[in-house]
Amino acid sequence: MIDALLAKRLIERITKYTEYNVNIMDEKGIIIASKNTSRIGTFHEVALQIIQGEKDIIRVDNENTQFGVKKGVNMAIYYHKKKEGVVGVTGDPEEVMPIALIIRMAVEVMLEYELFKYEKMQRRNLKEQLLNIILYKDDLQKEDWERLNLQLHMKEDIIRIPILIHIDNDIDFCEHVLNIFRSGSRHSTQDLLCLTRDGDILLYKSTDCSLVELMKNYKYIVAEALSDGLRYMRSAECHFSVFVGSFQNNFQYYRMGYEHCVWLKQNISHGQSSYFYDDISRYFTSILPLTELQVAYYTIEKNLGEKFLESFKEIVEALREANFNLNEASKRMHVHKNTLVYRLDKIREALNVDPIGNNNDREFINNFYHYLKRKEKLYQM
Numbered sequence: 103m104i105d106a107l108l109a110k111r112l113i114e115r116i117t118k119y120t121e122y123n124v125n126i127m128d129e130k131g132i133i134i135a136s137k138n139t140s141r142i143g144t145f146h147e148v149a150l151q152i153i154q155g156e157k158d159i160i161r162v163d164n165e166n167t168q169f170g171v172k173k174g175v176n177m178a179i180y181y182h183k184k185k186e187g188v189v190g191v192t193g194d195p196e197e198v199m200p201i202a203l204i205i206r207m208a209v210e211v212m213l214e215y216e217l218f219k220y221e222k223m224q225r226r227n228l229k230e231q232l233l234n235i236i237l238y239k240d241d242l243q244k245e246d247w248e249r250l251n252l253q254l255h256m257k258e259d260i261i262r263i264p265i266l267i268h269i270d271n272d273i274d275f276c277e278h279v280l281n282i283f284r285s286g287s288r289h290s291t292q293d294l295l296c297l298t299r300d301g302d303i304l305l306y307k308s309t310d311c312s313l314v315e316l317m318k319n320y321k322y323i324v325a326e327a328l329s330d331g332l333r334y335m336r337s338a339e340c341h342f343s344v345f346v347g348s349f350q351n352n353f354q355y356y357r358m359g360y361e362h363c364v365w366l367k368q369n370i371s372h373g374q375s376s377y378f379y380d381d382i383s384r385y386f387t388s389i390l391p392l393t394e395l396q397v398a399y400y401t402i403e404k405n406l407g408e409k410f411l412e413s414f415k416e417i418v419e420a421l422r423e424a425n426f427n428l429n430e431a432s433k434r435m436h437v438h439k440n441t442l443v444y445r446l447d448k449i450r451e452a453l454n455v456d457p458i459g460n461n462n463d464r465e466f467i468n469n470f471y472h473y474l475k476r477k478e479k480l481y482q483m
Contacts, residue, residue, distance in 0.1 A: 104128055104179070104187040104213065109135035112212050116205055123192040124205060127176075129153050129185070138192075148176045149188035161195040175202040179209055186213070228254050233296045233304070236356045247353045257292055261316060262306040264347035264356070265324060266298075266363035267331070271340045273301055279331050286330035302367075303331075304360060306350070316349070321377065343367070344375045383465060387472045392480065395473045403474070406452060411474060417445055418457075418471040426458060 109126040113135040126135040131150030158178040176190040191202040232250045292308035347362035362378045370376045424430030432442040455463035
């Protein structure tokens with residue numbers, strides 16, 4: 103069925119290039135758009151004959167005012183091999199036949215394009231509904247997403263990577279970036295994309311590789327998936343951050359993947375990009391009750407003294423930001439490397455740890471550092 107508003111737009115475009123009157127009739131033979139607006143809403147007998155019969159083209163050599171039919175040529179409009187309506191061109195059939203053929207072709211091409219855009223928009227809206235249900239509906243049940251997925255045909259069992267993009271700009275700019283991601287060459291029909299309630303862009307990037315390959319290359323996959331939008335944001339010189347959550351292949355747990363992104367946004371700042379799996383140890387520490395952590399660390403904390411603890415937090419923060427590279431950490435602290443080594447030796451002696459050379463020791467001081475920072479944040483509230 104051809105929508106009347108769409109038919110009106112088609113007529114407005116076509117009649118810019120011809121002086122002949124052009125009509126578009128629906129599947130009931132009613133004129134729904136015409137250059138001669140007085141004919142809109144009237145019945146067209148020949149159009150109904152074409153829709154209901156086997157003929158695709160009917161010439162009218164004599165006017166029939168009783169049935170509202172004028173001289174001209176009327177042709178079936180097809181969409182997906184089905185008659186959706188009729189286009190008619192008024193005038194001497196011999197003169198208008200070549201014009202009518204061209205107009206019919208133009209109408210069918212424009213109809214296909216407009217309906218493609220409409221279907222694409224409908225699919226986009228359904229995807230946004232699907233994500234909104236997954237992210238925000240309390241007591242989420244499988245039936246909630248299956249209803250929408252019947253229309254979307256999204257593959258649930260493939261691995262998708264949740265990616266949250268926070269942009270320091272207004273909502274219109276964010277919408278524009280969102281559309282760049284949607285129309286970009288890296289976008290897949292299996293991707294899920296929306297604006298969150300906080301105004302961030304959320305992309306669940308679909309993948310078609312094995313888990314082994316994904317674990318090796320997921321940061322490159324993320325960078326490639328975002329390349330079009332990131333290029334635009336950099337050219338616009340706006341500040342943005344990217345937070346990559348945990349992989350998911352079950353809609354039931356997609357909300358947790360999103361919440362891992364949000365946790366990164368609230369707790370981690372590694373420049374423009376942060377990855378959940380790089381900070382998973384800190385995540386698990388953060389969700390433990392502070393009382394549990396205090397049982398583990400309070401005696402150590404109490405016996406170290408305030409001055410030592412302040413130095414400890416400063417040094418560990420610099421080391422973490424520099425990936426435990428002494429040269430880089432000393433630059434961040436604006437001290438000589440030897441000064442940093444001297445201060446670090448104090449930590450080694452007090453706690454019997456070697457965070458540079460021993461992974462277990464590094465994890466211990468990381469967790470102790472997070473406990474101190476979390477406690478500090480609590481007291482500041």
